[in-house]
Amino acid sequence: FERKKILVLGAGYAGLSTVTRLQKILSFQDADITLINKNEYHYEATWLHQVAAGTIHWEEAAYPITSVINTQKVRFVPAEVTAIDRDAQRVETNQGEFEYDILVVALGFESETFGIEGMDEYAETITNPETSVAARQEIERNFAKYKTSNDPRDISILVGGAGFTGVEFLGELTESIPALASQYNINYEDVKITCVEAAPSMLPMFSDELTQYAVDFLESKGIEFKIGTPIVAANEKGFVVKVNDEETQLEASSVIWTAGVRGNSLMEESFEGAKRGRVITKPDLTIEGYDNIFVIGDVAAVMNGEGENARPWPTTAQIAMQMGDHAAKNIKEKLDGEKMHGFSFDDKGTVCSLGPDEGIGVVFGREVKGRRAAFLKRVVDTRAVFKIGGPFLAYSKGKFL
Numbered sequence: 007f008e009r010k011k012i013l014v015l016g017a018g019y020a021g022l023s024t025v026t027r028l029q030k031i032l033s034f035q036d037a038d039i040t041l042i043n044k045n046e047y048h049y050e051a052t053w054l055h056q057v058a059a060g061t062i063h064w065e066e067a068a069y070p071i072t073s074v075i076n077t078q079k080v081r082f083v084p085a086e087v088t089a090i091d092r093d094a095q096r097v098e099t100n101q102g103e104f105e106y107d108i109l110v111v112a113l114g115f116e117s118e119t120f121g122i123e124g125m126d127e128y129a130e131t132i133t134n135p136e137t138s139v140a141a142r143q144e145i146e147r148n149f150a151k152y153k154t155s156n157d158p159r160d161i162s163i164l165v166g167g168a169g170f171t172g173v174e175f176l177g178e179l180t181e182s183i184p185a186l187a188s189q190y191n192i193n194y195e196d197v198k199i200t201c202v203e204a205a206p207s208m209l210p211m212f213s214d215e216l217t218q219y220a221v222d223f224l225e226s227k228g229i230e231f232k233i234g235t236p237i238v239a240a241n242e243k244g245f246v247v248k249v250n251d252e253e254t255q256l257e258a259s260s261v262i263w264t265a266g267v268r269g270n271s272l273m274e275e276s277f278e279g280a281k282r283g284r285v286i287t288k289p290d291l292t293i294e295g296y297d298n299i300f301v302i303g304d305v306a307a308v309m310n311g312e313g314e315n316a317r318p319w320p321t322t323a324q325i326a327m328q329m330g331d332h333a334a335k336n337i338k339e340k341l342d343g344e345k346m347h348g349f350s351f352d353d354k355g356t357v358c359s360l361g362p363d364e365g366i367g368v369v370f371g372r373e374v375k376g377r378r379a380a381f382l383k384r385v386v387d388t389r390a391v392f393k394i395g396g397p398f399l400a401y402s403k404g405k406f407l
């Protein structure tokens with residue numbers, strides 16, 4: 007009797023949910039489980055706007071992967087995946103090759119700049135701890151520079167995108183920038199924070215009333231919105247926008263792009279048919295032609311609905327965790343020779359924070375705003391840590407204040 011080799015790629019929400027469930031439902035004799043991830047730590051991607059704004063240190067949003075896995079059952083290998091060979095059932099990494107019987111691909115998201123000229127080069131993004139720390143450092147460096155330059159661009163911040171990440175980031179800036187300004191003896195009224203959004207409206211997942219609440223709150227804190235304003239280029243001065251066929255230069259020394267995500271670009275290299283780093287899965291989360299390969303989290307396009315009306319579920323941490331859990335249960339069923347089940351998403355709602363004390367959201371179908379939403383956001387964040395790491399991790403990493 008041979009132990010099946012299960013290989014899980016990526017220790018984000020999807021990959022860690024898979025592994026922590028597998029280690030509960032499989033015995034050592036059932037399977038040989040290996041988890042591969044680029045870093046030795048897991049980071050809470052949903053807290054990265056706080057890292058980028060400087061309201062938390064990146065280490066607060068991270069924990070060692072070995073603190074949540076049972077090392078008697080799961081082998082953790084810190085390595086970067088470079089290729090997946092589906093037919094040879096082999097994965098290449100910068101630490102050597104790994105073979106598998108069952109593969110779980112959970113390699114997560116990257117920033118997408120839609121080919122906007124100069125965006126990759128000139129804008130910071132909120133994609134992982136490194137890019138988020140770089141964004142925070144850029145803002146701080148420019149504030150420090152202002153002491154000698156007196157150039158208003160050094161205390162101007164341009165944020166590209168008023169989607170979920172952009173709005174949460176702006177919310178955190180309303181908390182961190184007044185403190186940073188006072189640290190450098192700068193008058194907060196002189197600081198300029200401008201959010202530029204191409205679409206005519208923002209936050210499509212929320213009602214007009216909730217969206218208006220968010221805009222009113224952020225504007226009351228001095229943030230300026232330019233909605234319906236496409237960015238056509240980024241350069242060393244800031245963004246170039248186009249309104250009524252006329253191009254205008256918006257100037258700021260700190261420029262952060264938040265408006266696009268895509269799945270890991272490795273997906274296009276290893277899976278034909280992948281679009282923007284996402285692969286369409288079957289309802290059981292395996293892919294066409296390979297019932298031993300599960301694709302989950304932000305690299306998966308799982309369809310909601312049938313035929314013409316089918317749309318992929320949005321990519322969120324909430325779905326990624328549920329997919330991880332589901333993939334683990336299907337793997338157990340597969341090993342037991344039983345029929346695998348189709349995935350269905352149990353939507354508990356979404357809360358968008360506006361700094362530490364304000365927010366908007368829909369929770370179990372009911373709209374919430376203000377302090378109540380901010381409280382619920384902390385519950386959601388703490389729950390995510392608890393679901394993966396149990397009470398001890400929730401105690402050390404949870405947001406109780």
Ligand code: FAD
Nearest residue numbers: 016018019020044051052086087114115303304322323324
């Ligand atoms: P990821 O979290 O991206 O994890 C992928 C893992 O794979 C990472 O550990 C990465 O290091 C690793 N990896 C990548 N490439 C390689 C490689 N080549 N080799 C080895 N390892 C690799 N969702 C919500 O549901 N609610 C929210 O409130 C919310 N807020 C958000 C706020 C922000 C600021 C951002 C940026 C996102 C937010 N999201 C939210 C979306 C959510 O973070 C993603 O949907 C979620 O992280 C996807 O989980 P994942 O496990 O698929 O991927």
